[in-house]
Amino acid sequence: SQKIEQNSEALNIQEGKTATLTCNYTNYSPAYLQWYRQDPGRGPVFLLLIRENEKEKRKERLKVTFDTTLKQSLFHITASQPADSATYLCALERDGQNFVFGPGTRLSVLP
């Protein structure tokens, strides 16, 4: 069966450290994968997109990797700040049109 898993429901790290979030999937073949941030009571906000032929993508303090052999994406936030505290969702492209979301990881950056 198809499944998307994110490494943990919640992750606590100290300010200034690098946060690493994992997205693993089974029985999907996404052409690309996206990461979103969601704050409580709000809609998700797009962060990064990475295509199947790209190994790594960066945007400011964010870095995403995509390993189609392992069926895994890693999402890194370097020099983390308390303002980075939120839920982070990975989303897989499906059928060339819509997306399926993972369960999310709630990140807390402690001052």
Add this chain to the structure above:
Amino acid sequence: GAVVSQHPSRVICKSGTSVKIECRSLDFQATTMFWYRQFPKQSLMLMATSNEGSKATYEQGVEKDKFLINHASLTLSTLTVTSAHPEDSSFYICSARDVGEGGELFFGEGSRLTVL
């Protein structure tokens, strides 16, 4: 980035009534919009894909007669929850793709529905 506006942000209704939620793309045209449902501390569950000028495509297990979707123009899709019951209480979020932006989804702010 593109802006998607959703209205109302909160609605409380009595059991058995119908509620309409609007989703508008403000600065781009969206031939396709998506409706999601999210329960507390859970991820987004895709309910249906709304296509301008044609019928919506519903995900398995989503009752199309209960969740009516209309996408009458390139900037507006509506979701009507008919004969609402307390178990329909949830956070409903719409999104749209601006194909010129590389495929990312732009989300509305969500609508919290509470059915008494």
